[in-house]
Amino acid sequence: MARPASYLLTFLHLLICFSCATKPSPVPEISGGTNGGGDTRVYTDGIGRQVTLPKHPLRIVSLAPSVTEVISLVGADERLIGVTTHCDWPESVRTKPKLGDLINPNYELLLTAKPDLVIASTAGNDRTAVLKLADLGLPVFVTAPRSVDKILETVTQIGRITDCAAQGDALASRMKARLDDIERRLAGLAPLRAFFITWFDPLLAPGKETFENDVLRLAGVASISADIDQFYPRYSLEQVLARDPDVIITVNHESAPLPDLSRLAGWQKLRAVREKRIYILNEVFQHPSPRFVDGVEELARKLHPERFQ
Amino acid sequence: MNRLSRTRIIGTSLSLLALWILAALVSINVGSVRIPLLTSLRLVKSRLLGEALDGSPLAVILFSVRLPRIFLASLVGAALAAAGAAFQSLLRNPLADPYVLGVSTGASMGTIVYSIFAASLGFTAGASFLYARPAAAFLGAALTVAAVYAVGGGSMRAGEGSQRLLLAGIVLASFISSINVFLLTSTNQADLRGIFYWLIGDLSRPVDASILVVTIVVLAGFAVLYLFSHSLNLIAMGETSALILGVEVARVKAGVYLVASLMTGAVVSVGGPIAYIGLICPHLARMLFGSDNRILLPAVFVFGAIFTLLADTLARSLFSPTELPVGVITALCGAPLFIYLLHRRGGKV
Amino acid sequence: MTRCRGEIILEAQGLEFSYANPVIRDFSLTLPAGMVTGMIGPNGSGKTTALRLLDGILRPAAGTVIFTGAGPLLHLRRREIARRIAMVPQNGTVYFDQTVFHFAMQGRSPHLSLLGFESELDEEVTLRALEMTQLTRYMDAPVSTLSGGEKQRLLLARALAQESEVLLVDELTANLDISFQIELMRLIARITRERNLATLVVSHEINLLATFADNVALMEAGIILAQGTVAEVVNRANLKHLFGLDFTVRMLSDGKPEVLPVIN
Numbered sequence: 051m052a053r054p055a056s057y058l059l060t061f062l063h064l065l066i067c068f069s070c071a072t073k074p075s076p077v078p079e080i081s082g083g084t085n086g087g088g089d090t091r092v093y094t095d096g097i098g099r100q101v102t103l104p105k106h107p108l109r110i111v112s113l114a115p116s117v118t119e120v121i122s123l124v125g126a127d128e129r130l131i132g133v134t135t136h137c138d139w140p141e142s143v144r145t146k147p148k149l150g151d152l153i154n155p156n157y158e159l160l161l162t163a164k165p166d167l168v169i170a171s172t173a174g175n176d177r178t179a180v181l182k183l184a185d186l187g188l189p190v191f192v193t194a195p196r197s198v199d200k201i202l203e204t205v206t207q208i209g210r211i212t213d214c215a216a217q218g219d220a221l222a223s224r225m226k227a228r229l230d231d232i233e234r235r236l237a238g239l240a241p242l243r244a245f246f247i248t249w250f251d252p253l254l255a256p257g258k259e260t261f262e263n264d265v266l267r268l269a270g271v272a273s274i275s276a277d278i279d280q281f282y283p284r285y286s287l288e289q290v291l292a293r294d295p296d297v298i299i300t301v302n303h304e305s306a307p308l309p310d311l312s313r314l315a316g317w318q319k320l321r322a323v324r325e326k327r328i329y330i331l332n333e334v335f336q337h338p339s340p341r342f343v344d345g346v347e348e349l350a351r352k353l354h355p356e357r358f359q
Numbered sequence: 360m361n362r363l364s365r366t367r368i369i370g371t372s373l374s375l376l377a378l379w380i381l382a383a384l385v386s387i388n389v390g391s392v393r394i395p396l397l398t399s400l401r402l403v404k405s406r407l408l409g410e411a412l413d414g415s416p417l418a419v420i421l422f423s424v425r426l427p428r429i430f431l432a433s434l435v436g437a438a439l440a441a442a443g444a445a446f447q448s449l450l451r452n453p454l455a456d457p458y459v460l461g462v463s464t465g466a467s468m469g470t471i472v473y474s475i476f477a478a479s480l481g482f483t484a485g486a487s488f489l490y491a492r493p494a495a496a497f498l499g500a501a502l503t504v505a506a507v508y509a510v511g512g513g514s515m516r517a518g519e520g521s522q523r524l525l526l527a528g529i530v531l532a533s534f535i536s537s538i539n540v541f542l543l544t545s546t547n548q549a550d551l552r553g554i555f556y557w558l559i560g561d562l563s564r565p566v567d568a569s570i571l572v573v574t575i576v577v578l579a580g581f582a583v584l585y586l587f588s589h590s591l592n593l594i595a596m597g598e599t600s601a602l603i604l605g606v607e608v609a610r611v612k613a614g615v616y617l618v619a620s621l622m623t624g625a626v627v628s629v630g631g632p633i634a635y636i637g638l639i640c641p642h643l644a645r646m647l648f649g650s651d652n653r654i655l656l657p658a659v660f661v662f663g664a665i666f667t668l669l670a671d672t673l674a675r676s677l678f679s680p681t682e683l684p685v686g687v688i689t690a691l692c693g694a695p696l697f698i699y700l701l702h703r704r705g706g707k708v
Numbered sequence: 709m710t711r712c713r714g715e716i717i718l719e720a721q722g723l724e725f726s727y728a729n730p731v732i733r734d735f736s737l738t739l740p741a742g743m744v745t746g747m748i749g750p751n752g753s754g755k756t757t758a759l760r761l762l763d764g765i766l767r768p769a770a771g772t773v774i775f776t777g778a779g780p781l782l783h784l785r786r787r788e789i790a791r792r793i794a795m796v797p798q799n800g801t802v803y804f805d806q807t808v809f810h811f812a813m814q815g816r817s818p819h820l821s822l823l824g825f826e827s828e829l830d831e832e833v834t835l836r837a838l839e840m841t842q843l844t845r846y847m848d849a850p851v852s853t854l855s856g857g858e859k860q861r862l863l864l865a866r867a868l869a870q871e872s873e874v875l876l877v878d879e880l881t882a883n884l885d886i887s888f889q890i891e892l893m894r895l896i897a898r899i900t901r902e903r904n905l906a907t908l909v910v911s912h913e914i915n916l917l918a919t920f921a922d923n924v925a926l927m928e929a930g931i932i933l934a935q936g937t938v939a940e941v942v943n944r945a946n947l948k949h950l951f952g953l954d955f956t957v958r959m960l961s962d963g964k965p966e967v968l969p970v971i972n
Contacts (some may be wrong), residue, residue: 054629102622252556252563283681288420288565292392308397314565318424362813363825448804514842586822591815597801602765604870605818650804653825 093211096194097172103189106213109168113155113180114171116339118143118197120205121169123221123340126212132163137242139341155179156307161186169208171195173261173338198264200347202226205340220338228343229268232350235357242270242353245290245322247300248282250308255285261338269349271299287316297327299349301336327351368654375661379433382665386429386672391679392420392676393447427566432671432685433664434570435626436636444618444655445584446546450521455622456638457623460528460616461503463632464535468498468622468630470557471542487598487701490569491627497548500624501638507531508616521612548645560633560686562671573625581660587615588652595650633667633686635693644702710904711873712785713742715776717906718793718874721770723761725930731757732930735771739874739906744897746917747910750951755910756798759876762908764789775874790818794870796863796877808854809847811862812838815869837868852878857884864892868899868900875900875907889913893920898924914967918942926950942967 067110111132112118118137124323132149149163150156152174162169165188170180184190191211202222209218237319246262248254255275256262260359263276274293275285275297298309298320308330311317322328329352335345352359387399394417402418447572450459458464473495510525545552590611593601601608623637643666644659670688677683711717718739725732731754739745749755751909760766762783762858763775775792794815815837816830837842841861846854854862860880860936865873880892893909897920900907912919915922925935928950942965947955954970 103602249552251553252561254552261641278681280681284683286391286675286680286682287565288392288424289680291420291424292416294416315427315567316419316565319419319423362831364825435778451801566751589817589820589822589824593814595804596811599765600800600814603763603790603795603867604798604814605784643806650806651810654768696897 063357064098083316088282092190093207095191096200096207097192099184099192101189101191103211104166106341107165109165109167110162110212111149111160111163111165111168112137113150113168114152114174115139116173116337117169117171117193117335119339119341120138120208120218120221124209124212124214131165131291132160148305152176155178155183160188165337167191167211169193169211171204173283186196196259196261197338198261200267201261201338201340201342204338205283225340225343229346232268232346235351237336237359238272239270239354241267241270242296243274243293244271244297244299245274245293247296247298248307249303250300250306253285253287254282258283262336265297265335265346266349269346269353270330271297271349271353273288283344291316291320295322297353298322298328299329301331302332303333363651363653368657370605371654372657372661373663374388375658379661379665379668382668382672383429386432386668387421387671388423389676390481392417393675394421394425398568401547410441412513424565426563427570428674428675429562429668431566431570431630432562432576434577434669435630435633436640436663436665436667436670437660438580438622438626439637440640440644440666441581441584441656441657442623443663444641444652444659445587445591445619446491446613447641448595448635448650448652449612449619450525451595451597452525453642454638456635457619458532458632458637459525460620461507461532461535462500462620462623463627464539466496466627466632467498467558468503468535468539469495469497469543469628471539471554472499474554475542475545490567493569497624498629500620500627503531504537504617504620504624512613523614556684557631558632559684560689562630563675563682563684564629568612569629573629576625577622580618580625581656583618584615585653585656587611588656591615591652592650595652621672630661630688631684633689635689635697636667639693640698642697665694711741711902713740715741717776718743718762719760719776720771720773722756723758723768723773724770724860725757725766728818729756730930732768734763734931736759737762737908737932739908740904740923741873742901742904743898743922744907744909744920745787745925746921747908747912747925747927748912748917748950753927754928754930756878757930759795759878759908759910762792762876764794768882773891787818788869790872792872793874793876794867794872796860796867796875798878799864799865801861805850805852806870807848808843808851809834809838810863812865812869814845815866818870818918828966831918833871834865834869837865840868840899841865841892857888860884861888861892873905875905877907877909877910877911879910889916898918914942914947918965918967938965939963 090102091105092102095327102285105326108129110121110129110133112130114133115134115137118130118133119128121138122140122143130143132144132147133143135148135151149159153176154284160183166184167186168190170190170192171290172192180190180192193207195201196202202225203234205222205225206218209215209221223348244266246256246266247263248256256273257278257280258276263273266273273297275283298308298311311323311328317323331345331348334341335349366633384396388394388396389429398417402421406422439457446455446457446459447453468491473492507527508523509529511524588604590601591684593604593606594608594611598608640663641655641659644655644662648654648658665686670692671685674683674685674688709824716738720735720737723732723735724730735758740744747755752826759768761768763784764773764784767782774829775781775784778784778788778792782788813826813830816826816833818929819830820826835844836884838847842920843858843861846858851862865881877896884892893916896907899905907915909921921938923936924938926933926941933950934946942957944955944957947953947957947967948969956970958966961968
C-alpha cells in the first residue's frame with residue numbers, strides 16, 4: 051500500500067501549502083473612536099428595508115466597485131476600511147484591505163472588522179449573501195442602481211448615510227448637468243439603432259430593464275434588444291441580421307476581446323460591420339456609478355463628433 | 360429468412376436520408392426569424408444557378424447562419440450517434456456513450472484552459488479566435504484519449520475484455536473533471552458564462568472553415584467504422600467467440616477506439632459535449648433496425664443527424680429571440696426517453 | 709482438401725505457456741482426421757488453456773502448433789485459422805439479444821468477405837447445423853430464452869456452421885441431461901466420421917469419452933501424460949495416477965471399457 055499512501059501525503063502537503071499561501075490581509079486599526087457617536091438614524095434602503103445606521107459612520111465597508119467609487123467621490127474614503135477584490139478606482143483604494151469579492155463576501159473578515167456601515171449593491175452582489183450579513187448583525191445598506199435615475203438616487207443616498215450629504219447632492223447635480231448637456235447637444239437627431247453586445251460568446255444582449263439600455267438612450271441610441279423582458283437574454287445572430295442595426299456597440303473586456311467581426315460568417319454580412327461602424331467603449335460605460343457619465347460622453351462623441359466641437 | 364442484404368441496408372439508409380431532408384426543410388423554415396419554405400427554395404435555386412443574391416436579410420440568414428447550422432447540427436449528431444453505437448458494441452455495455460472513455464472531459468479541459476489563458480497568451484481578434492478554441496478542445500481530447508490508452512490499454516490484448524479500459528476512462532475522466540472544477544474556481548465570473556454554455560453543448564457559434572476538417576474526420580471515421588461493423592457484431596458476442604470466429608480482436612478494438620474517439624473529439628471541439636445523443640440514438644435505432652452493425656451504423660448515423668437537428672431547431676426557436684443551448688433539449692428529451700425505453704424493454708437492453 | 713482418415717491434421721509440439729505461473733509445460737498432442745480424441749484431466753490441469761493454444765488464441769512461450777498443409781498457426785491470420793479450426797467454448801455470452809438462427813449463422817463469418825453479406829448457401833449451412841443440434845424449433849427465438857443446455861447446443865451449432873477441419877470442444881457436456889450428453893457425443897462422433905474432422909473433446913465424463921472417443925489423452929499439470937487408443941490409455945494405473953483414486957475398468961462386449969470409481 052505504499053503508493054496510495056504517498057499520494058495521499060503529497061495531496062495533504064499541497065493542501066496545507068495552499069491554505070497557508072492565501073493569507074487574509076490584516077485589518078487596520080483606525081484611531082479615533084469606535085462606532086460613531088451613539089447617534090443613529092433610520093433610513094430606508096434601495097430595496098425597501100429599514101436600517102438603523104450611525105449618523106457619522108467611521109468604519110465603512112463597500113461590497114461593490116461602484117459603491118467604492120461613489121464613496122471616494124463624496125469624500126468619505128478615509129473612513130473606508132474594507133473593499134472588494136474588484137475595487138480598483140481610484141488608485142488610493144487599491145491599498146485598502148480586501149474583504150471578499152462581489153459574490154462571496156468573506157464573513158469572517160467582515161465580522162472581525164466590526165464595520166458600522168456596510169454598503170451593498172444589487173448590481174453585482176449576491177442577495178442571499180448580503181441578507182445573511184444583515185442577519186449576522188452587521189448594519190447593511192443595499193443600493194439598487196438599476197437605472198440612470200436610480201444611480202442618481204444612489205449617489206445622494208450614499209452621500210447622506212456617510213454623512214457627506216452636501217458632496218453627494220453636489221455630485222448628483224453635476225452628473226445631471228453633464229447628462230443634460232449631452233442631451234442638448236444631441237437634440238434633433240434621430241436615434242441611431244444599435245446592437246449592444248454585452249458578451250460575445252455566448253451572445254448576450256441587454257433586455258428591457260437593464261441599465262445599459264437606459265444609458266444608451268442618453269447617448270441618443272435605440273437598442274434593438276430593448277424589447278425583451280429578460281435582463282440579459284441570449285440573442286441569436288439571425289435576429290441581429292433581421293433587425294439590421296446601424297451600429298454595433300460593445301464594451302472592452304480584457305479577458306475576452308471582441309473578435310474581428312468582418313471575418314465571421316453571418317456577422318460579416320451585417321451592414322454595420324461592412325460600414326465599419328463598430329464602437330468599443332471603455333468599461334466604465336457599464337459601471338452603475340457616476341463614472342458612467344464618462345462612458346455616455348465617450349459614446350456620444352464617437353457617434354456624433356460634429357456636435358462636440 | 361430475414362438475412363441482411365445490401366438492398367435492405369440501402370433502402371433503409373435512403374428512407375432515413377429522406378427523413379433527414381424533411382427535417383432540414385422544417386428547420387430551414389423555423390427559427391427566431393421565419394423563412395417561408397417557398398422563399399428558401401427559391402433562394403437555394405438562385406444560389407445553385409449562380410445568380411447573385413439580393414443581399415436581403417432572409418438570404419443572409421439562410422446562407423450564412425441557418426444552413427451552416429443545420430449542417431453542423433446534423434454532422435455533430437451523426438458522429439456522436441455512430442461513435443456511441445460503436446462504443447456500445449465494443450465495450451458490450453448499454454450505458455456506454457462516446458464520452459465514456461474521457462473524451463468530453465478532456466475536451467472540456469482544453470476549452471477551460473484556453474478560456475483562462477487566451478487573453479494573456481495574446482489570442483486577440485482575428486483568425487486565431489476561430490480556430491484556437493476548437494483546437495484547444497481537440498488537443499485536450501486527444502491527450503486524454505492517449506492517457507486512457509496508456510493506463511488501460513493493456514487490455515487491448517485480446518480476450519481480456521475491456522474492463523481495464525473502461526475503468527481507466529472513468530477514473531481519468533473524474534480526475535480531469537476535478538481539475539476542471541479547480542480551474543473554474545479561478546476564472547472570473549464573466550468567462551464562466553461562456554464555459555458553462557460550452558459545457559452544456561451549444562451549436563450557436565458561427566460556423567467557419569474548420570467545419571471542413573471536422574466533416575472529413577467524421578465521414579472518414581464513419582467509413583472506417585463501417586468496415587469494422589461485422590467484426591463489432593462478433594465482438595459483441597464476447598471476445599473469445601470473436602477470436603474463434605476469426606476477428607483480430609486486438610486490432611479491431613484499437614482501431615474502433617481510436618476512430619470513434621477522433622470523431623467524438625472533433626465534433627465536441629466545435630459543439631461541446633452534448634449529452635444523450637450518443638447514448639439514446641443507438642438504442643432507438645436498435646429497436647427499429649436490430650443490432651446488426653452493418654445496418655445499425657448507417658441507420659444510426661442518419662438517425663443521430665435527424666435527432667440532433669430537431670433538438671437544435673427546438674432549442675433556437677422555443678423562446679425566440681433568445682436561444683437555449685441544444686444540450687438542454689437533448690437532456691430534457693433524452694432522459695425521459697431513456698426511462699421509457701428501459702421500461703418498455705422490461706429492463707433489458 | 710480431402711484427408712485420409714487417421715492423417716494428422718493438427719499437431720502441437722512442446723508447447724509452454726504461463727500466466728503468472730507455468731500452466732502448460734512441454735505439451736504435445738496430435739489430432740488425426742476422422743477420429744474423436746478425448747482429453748481428460750483433473751481441474752486446474754490446464755485443459756482450457758491448452759484448447760486456446762490449439763486454436764491460436766494464445767501464443768505459446770515455446771513450441772508450436774502446426775496445421776498440416778498450412779503451416780504453424782503463428783503464421784496464419786485469424787480468419788484463416790477460423791476457417792480451419794472451430795471451437796465450442798465453455799460458455800458464450802450474447803450481449804445484444806439476437807435470434808438463435810442469427811447466432812448460429814455467425815459461424816459463417818470466417819467465410820464472408822470484409823463487406824460481405826450472408827448468402828443462401830450460408831443460410832442452408834446454418835439450418836443444417838441447427839437441425840443436427842435439434843434447435844430448429846427455436847430458430848426465431850431470442851437466445852436469452854434458451855436454457856443452459858440449449859445454449860451449449862447452440863454453441864456447437866455455430867461451430868458446425870464454421871465447416872472447419874478441426875473441431876475443439878470444451879466441456880460440452882457440463883449442463884446437459886444425460887440423454888442429451890449421449891445424443892451430442894453420438895452426433896459429434898458421427899460428424900467426425902462423415903466430414904473427416906479432427907475432433908478434440910474435453911470432458912469430465914470418462915465413460916462418455918471412453919464410449920465415443922477413438923483416442924484419449926490424459927492431461928495433468930500442463931502436460932500430456934499419455935495419448936493413445938482408449939484401450940491403451942484408460943487403465944487403472946493411469947487413472948489412479950491422474951485422480952488419486954481407485955477405479956475399476958471393465959471391458960464391455962463391444963470392446964469399450966466401463967470405468968467406475970471405487971467408493972469405500
